[in-house]
Structures are given as structure tokens and as C-alpha cells.
């Protein structure tokens with residue numbers, strides 16, 4: 001675990017001392033937008049046109065933020081247009097790594113050993129964290145974006161003109177945007193990032209603050225999902241996929257490793273059925289790798305789990321009937 005400073009790798013854990021024990025996530029630095037015609041998006045530069053074969057996605061199967069992008073790539077039919085490399089789940093002294101001899105965990109573009117080499121190839125004097133997901137532009141040999149919330153928006157619409165892409169499938173429809181944004185805002189701060197705030201806190205009060213906000217939000221979501229099939233009405237939206245990647249990791253990792261242990265998701269009747277419902281959407285199960293998820297958190301985060309023992313349980317069955325069709329198809 002570490003970061004780049006002026007293009008040099010430094011092995012350092014998160015600095016929570018300057019924030020009184022509170023974990024604060026750093027903002028992503030590469031914020032260009034891939035657009036249908038290459039015109040500039042809401043931030044960054046223009047010139048990133050949506051073209052088949054031009055972009056490469058670096059992900060970890062363990063990472064909830066990267067997971068969003070894999071789901072969108074899958075569901076929108078982008079697999080043959082956007083290639084992928086998966087880092088090894090163990091993220092230790094050198095940060096995210098590739099294993100050149102292991103086809104599953106190699107860098108298919110440059111055969112680099114470390115993810116930080118991808119960052120310094122794009123920006124030799126880069127200072128900041130080296131995170132996944134990272135969307136690489138093979139043509140300009142640079143990082144188009146390393147912000148998952150924006151990558152999924154690009155995947156949702158920019159590539160719609162390409163062959164085989166499901167242009168009808170819209171996870172961010174115009175009319176639902178205000179409500180999606182509102183749900184995302186609360187879910188991001190208290191749930192997606194909330195579990196990290198609890199797990200990475202180094203002061204009791206900061207942990208408890210995050211824990212309380214997290215379970216208040218889970219109770220709120222549980223109630224909302226007792227009335228409707230999905231978070232924003234009766235159609236699947238971006239808000240659901242953003243929540244999904246945290247829920248799927250919850251019982252196996254966040255409950256124990258991050259001390260989010262008031263109750264597991266499987267004890268929330270609506271949230272657990274909802275989680276299985278989303279898991280059973282065709283294509284989604286292939287993006288979920290519980291083995292790599294557990295391996296990553298328990299082995300990499302040695303300040304939290306110094307023995308690096310990976311727990312065997314819990315038993316999880318995301319294929320069990322979800323019962324959510326009672327709200328209609």
C-alpha cells in the first residue's frame with residue numbers, strides 16, 4: 001500500500017493522523033470523458049472519442065469501485081469493444097501488482113509488473129494514489145479517467161453507436177436523474193465509502209460515527225425496498241449498481257473486517273432479497289468473485305488484520321430465490 005510522489009513510489013498507509021483518526025478518500029485526478037464524438041465532457045479535455053478497441057480497463061475483482069465499471073461493461077455489451085486487465089488481489093508494499101506469468105492477472109498492454117507504472121507512463125511526475133478502476137486510452141497512451149462514478153456514465157451512453165451495444169438500456173434516464181443523484185449522494189457517503197470510514201478509522205469516535213450513519217442508511221434502504229423493487233422506482237438504475245457492489249461484499253468482509261457488525265445483510269429481509277435479485281441479473285454473477293474479494297481485504301490490509309488469515313465463512317447463497325418479482329417484472 002502506498003502512493004506516488006513526483007513519480008516515485010512510496011510505501012505508506014493512509015494518513016489519518018492529520019484528520020483526527022478519520023479516513024478521507026482522495027479525489028481522483030484523471031477526469032476526462034469519453035464521448036460519442038470526442039467533444040469534451042463535464043471535466044478534463046476533449047479528444048477521447050468512443051471507438052471500438054481504443055480503451056482498456058484496469059480493474060481489481062476485489063474493488064467495489066472497479067466492480068461498477070465491470071457490471072456496466074457487461075450489461076451494456078461493451079466487452080468486445082473495451083479490453084480488460086485484472087490486478088492481483090494482494091495489494092501490499094508496491095500497491096496493485098500484475099503477475100506476468102498468470103494470464104488472469106497480467107497487464108495485457110505493457111506487461112508491467114506494477115499498476116503504478118501505468119500511472120507514470122501517463123504522467124511521469126504524478127503525485128497521488130494509484131487506484132483502480134483506470135480507463136486507459138491506447139491511442140493517446142494516457143489515462144482517460146480513474147473515477148468510477150464517471151466511467152459508468154460514459155459506459156452508459158458514449159459507446160451506444162457501436163455494434164452490439166445495447167443502446168436502449170439506460171441506467172441514468174433523464175427523468176429519474178434528480179432522484180438517482182439524491183440516492184447516490186447518501187449511499188456514497190454513508191454506505192459505499194461509509195464502510196471504509198468505519199474500517200479505516202483510527203479513533204473510536206470516528207469509527208462509531210461512521211457505523212451509526214451506515215446502519216441508519218441501511219435501515220432507510222430496507223424501508224424503501226419494502227415498497228418498491230429497486231431504489232428509484234420500478235426500473236434498474238445506476239443507483240442500484242452502485243449500492244450492489246457494497247452489499248455483495250458486506251457479509252464476507254465489511255461485517256467482520258471493517259467492524260460493521262450490527263447485523264449482516266442476510267438479516268435484512270428486503271435488502272437481502274434485493275441483493276439476490278441484482279446478483280441474478282444475467283451476466284452479473286460473472287463479475288462477482290468472492291474469493292478474490294476476501295483475499296484482497298484480509299491479506300492486503302495488514303494494519304487491520306496483521307495475521308493475514310482469510311476467514312473461511314460465511315456461507316453465502318446469492319442464487320437462492322429472491323422473491324422480488326412480487327413488485328412486478
Ligand SMILES: N[C@@H](CCC(=O)N[C@@H](CS)C(=O)NCC(=O)O)C(=O)O
Nearest residue numbers: 028063064065129131132146147148
Ligand atoms: N474515486 C475512485 C476510488 C477508487 C479506489 O479507491 N480504489 C481502491 C481499490 S477498492 C484503490 O485502488 N485503492 C488503492 C489506494 O488507495 O492506494 C473511484 O471510485 O474510481
